Amino acid sequence: MVISRVKGFYQLSVDERVDLITKGIDLTEDEINVLSNGMTLDLADAMVENVIGQIGIPLGVAANFKVNGKDVFIPMATEEPSVIAAASNAARAAYDLGGIHTATSGTIMRGQIQVLDICDPYAARARIFENKEEIIEQCNLKDPTLVSLGGGVKDIEVHLVNTVKETMLVIHLIVDTKDAMGANAVNTMAESVSPLIEKITGGRVVLRIITNLADKRVVRARGVFSSEMLGGEEIVKNIVSAFEFADADPYRAATHNKGVMNGITSVVLATGNDTRAVEAGAHAYASRTGRYRSLTTWELNNEGNLVGTLEVPMAVGIIGGATKTGLLSRK
Structure with missing residues (x-):
């Protein structure tokens, strides 16, 4: 059974992380090698037009995630430092309080x-x-x-x-x-x-x-985050205040939602899905009331812990598109 709560995961070497992540998963040696070697130019040439090379994006995994009661490592492809660390730290604060719970409206x-x-x-x-x-x-x-x-x-x-x-x-x-x-x-x-x-x-x-405004393909997520692990009551109240600012002011909401999309887009990219479609749908959804607002909500529960919810269109698939390339799909 996979246990995503790994103390000091960030301190492991790259090879040690790969061994831990791939242990117990039926991957071939060639598939494991893809993690370090990436796509070939022939594959790149088959995916888009006028290929002259490729650009690498670091692929990491967020640890500490428990989603609907199941421990998982989350693949994230991003060039921005701190995104994966922030996701892992947030998941750690929610882990002992049940982790992340999700629901979807359909496909x-x-x-x-x-x-x-x-x-x-x-x-x-x-x-x-x-x-x-x-x-x-x-x-x-x-x-x-x-x-x-x-x-x-x-x-x-x-x-x-x-x-x-x-x-x-x-x-x-x-x-x-x-x-x-x-x-x-x-x-x-x-x-x-x-x-x-x-x-x-x-x-x-x-x-x-x-249309990329997939308002009939909405994903909802909820998590309870330990006030103690986040740094205490004052920090939690400041997080709620920052959300209230974003929900009321489009200038703050733009950067607030950019932070939300840092995590979402990196997972969408890592799984071979269309980042632009998901981003367009999310920002359109944030404006559905006639004013651009926060994609997330943050509040305090009776125990003083932070409760976060997210509601966003999620037009992704596990077949078709770039997911069918040899780099991203199992044979």
Whole structure:
């Protein structure tokens, strides 16, 4: 069984850390070697265009994490000092009080289809709903594998968006992408159904693309952090005050949320997911009330300990995208 609470983990040599992390995990020698050697230029050339080299990012692990009752080491890729240490120290302060508890709203993504040049937008909206089943069926024909796994388009929404020039009709495909982030699947579905949408509405389809505001794919996390381990009552109260400042002032919130994203982005990068998509979704979500606010909340419980909660869209996957490269996936 993995025990993430390792005293003096930061004092170990790199080889000692690798041995500790990989012990009991069924990794081949080649897979372990990837940790120190990174990707080949051939692999880099297969991933992006016009490759001339690569840039290295340190890959570390955050220790002391207990997530939903299970000890885990968290992979984090970042160039910034102190991020991994801060995460490990925070996890240590929460470890004996239950660690981190998480919940997710599901694996739903949205695809948007923008329709212009409609003379009767409200009637067109109604016609879309009248043809809802046909629209869903045509979308799902594009990804029978996803549908067979229980995913696919589950519903549609129709929004009327007023711009300075006209009222746009914007159809949202509500897609369960399961273990994938889902951009390719959602975009393909949106593109395939566009001729039908034009026929129904009498308008002209322009954009057909996923939105990174994944408000139906929200992750929530909660932890209780020992006041004593954080440095005492005054420090804990100052942390709460700093949160209240960030939640009320967008200038402070920008840097506050940058700190939150230091941890999130490093894990997203380490797992081969799309850092820009997650960051865009998080900052849009922070503005959902009409004002840019803190992504986290901090408060005191009856015992005087610090309680933190986080709620953020998390459009990540364990299949597809960069996760399918040899560097990041098991064969």
